[in-house]
Amino acid sequence: MTGMDRRRRRLLLVVVALVVLFAAFILTHPRGFSVYVVTIWANQGVLLALAAIAQFFVVIVRGIDLSIGSIIALTNVAASYLVFGTPGEIAFGIVVVLALGVLCGFLNGLVVVFGRVEPIVATLATGAIYGGIALLWRPIPGGEIDDTLGDLLTYDVNGVPTSLIVLVVVLVAISIPLRRTRIGLSMLAVGSSEQSAFLTGIQVRVAKLVAYSLAGLFGALTALYIAFVTLTGDPAIGPAYTLNSIAAVVLGGVPLTGGVGAPLLAVLGALILKTISSLMFFTGIPPLAQSFFEGLVLAVAIGIGAIDALRSRSKLKVYE
Template sequence: MRDLLRANQRETIAFSVLVALLVSYLATHPAGPTTYVMTIWANQCLILALAAIAQFFAVIVRGIDLSVGAIMALTNCIASYLVIGTGVEMTFGIIAVLAAGVGCGVLNGLLVVYGRIQPIVVTLATASVFVGLALLLRPTPGGQIDYDLADALTLDVLDVPTALIITVAVIGLIWVPLRRTGLGLGLYAVGSSEQAAFQSGMPVAKIRLASFALGGLFAGLAGLYFSLVTTTGDAGIGPNFTLNSIAAVVLGGVALRGGVGTLTGAIAGAFILKTIGALMFFSGLPPLAQPFVEGLILAAAIAIGGADVLRVKNKLEVFGR
């Protein structure tokens, strides 16, 4: 057990902090630890967690995706048109939403891999395009999502928030198998050293392209789940989720230099960030001061990640001499 905790030290710290914050939040909330309170909390956390997973797949291969929020906005607006009607129509709508997310991710990956442009530049440019498309679809917030589907995926099952069940399913059905595949190992290899991965015979280009495609898929899932929670489409949701997704992966122990961290850590970081926001709301902190404090937390998280990158870079330069 000691070796297991040492090997997963970053994630252990993140989950320990999350538990402490959650206990404080539930103790502070006027209604206490009711199913309703937990469901609202879990829904908000899952939206950011899916966005953080999208960011994780870019960061783990030593990139960064500034279009996560924009893809969420676009898929959210698409969902507000298509995820309604009969069962067949809703199924088609969900597939179309996720396909749009994957398409956005693949476009980012193609420009990064074959255009040989830095990810931060590519995703900053494509984010503007995706937001523009979202605004064309929804100049003002509106649309509708099937209420029965929304209730089924955002309420609870036997007093357990459905969002928590979905979170466990993502970890158990996607991450656990993926990290043991060639693609999962390749993501870490490319993030640790792209040159070494290439010399080992790994298809570096395909791995990086797959990482952005997976990022687009999960950004699409985040946009879809946001649609289910709000039952509307809104083209203006992007900027906050992009910044928060970066902060979440850093808080979850994912290194911005690439090759270090896990998807479960990114999820924990997202839950931590949302729990801090919820805790401040009920802590008596003046409403006007809350954005300031949240901004400080975000800035500190990103600064820690940036400092980690610089420290490794400086070590490499010293060894290079």
Template sequence: MPRVIGYAVLAATFAAYLVVYTTSLGHLPTSFDYLSLLNTALPLVLVAAGQSLVVLTGGIDLSVGGMVGLGVAIMAATSGGGLAVSLGWIAVVLAVGVLCGTANGLIVAKGRIAPILTTLATLSVYSGLALKVLPVPGGTVAPEVRAVLTNPDLPTALLWLGLVVAGWLVLRRTRFGMRVYAVGSDETAARAVGVPAARVKVTVYALSGLCSALAAVFYVATTTSGDPNAGTPYILTSIAAVVVGGVAFSGGRGSALGAIAGALSLTLVVDVLFFAGIDPLYQSLFQGLFLVVAVLLGGATLRLRRATP
């Protein structure tokens, strides 16, 4: 039921976007506007999807900001030499993301260190590496990469969003997907019936790293340049997307689809505030209020469901 709140919030936010856009410009959004929105939302969608997997096991990944920043730095510093060169470096970025996520998972699962402490520490490490690779904002990306990933004139973003949703739907029905929920619901019971909890945790953190690396690739393709600190905003916004999407921080309840809906909602909120003429200095305030209202609605819905016979 809380997941439905995520979809309801997305619908309400989209309706508000249509109203303020039409009021401000005198016409409905064009296809270019929708594609631009999706291109802008894709990095957060990917990070939120990976974050939701970690949260479903009862963990949290604060290092997503560092992993995105490191991926952005590598991409921006190396991907200006054409499609073939860019594809090679994209593969490197994805591998680095998986390695960083795996390191998080090993420390959490094998070292038995609290996820919040582990990922807070690795956030600093990955952010430092990003600054080493790209000390100042800059770099570029091959136009061919942008044409394939975030073409503003073709619905490529819609295709990638569909692949993310399809990937979750397939993963949810696999044995691994069921084990993720089992570990999040009751790790001790899951271990008792033979679920390799440590392996599941390492894998979800590796997937979170992969999603963060993909987000970095799409970020650079959208902005056409890089910033080593580009990942910082995704730490809180990915957690906010998970909360809005109805994923329980206790683990075992929720869906990446809800987190994706939350990510799209948060992206739309920024545009709603812009077209509503809200001073940028106060946008963070209104985004925070939006999150508080969404969480309260989710909590109220859950209590109502429990109270209903």
């Protein structure tokens, strides 16, 4: 099977899974198909989808960002101090929040690129730092977010959830440059083979720094959207987002070994994950056992993706 076929099949599988799950969710939901239900679903899904895009950028350069949840927590707390008041103040606040996210991501990149610390440990440590700052800045949830803007971005436009529209715009805005621009292709090349990329004359360091900074940017975007949905800042939201962003990327079929994948896959993975947890909520699974089912879903999903390893005819291929 060629790589192209496998990728198409994967996309098809993910889309079908999402459609089936979504249908099951609508059927079990007491209120059925309505703008209200779909909008709530979309808001929840988009939050994780943005976090999954953040994780995606680091994963394609063969990295991993265990600090993404902490970046989200920190920028969410920042938003709760900055995003309200006059339109000018709000705009300024949003810019500062996004810049803070980029800064966090850029620092991760610096540690990985120039400190030569492996991404998994580097971001574990920076995550502790960002999370600590968030906790110092706002020990308990609170603060204020402009609710007019929040409503605008979390309701619907003629029956279509605004958050879904935003997500589609974001997807188009990043998917095309990733395949068409020099920096986008550089990131994919670095993830595919750092040595070959270097020998081709690609600026490996720049590509990685950009990837980590973009992860920070999307972490901040996630945080802003969380702020618009909850209208508060919460320093404790981090860990769940770290775990679920990785799960979403893997569920979507983006390999953690880097170099391949599209943001769309990560987003679909995130939507699947959120649909499953909404589904569990309405099918009456005891809330205490929810972690078990979340873990189970993740385990089964990656297990299905790994069946190829068992079927592989050449044993040698398995070790590549």
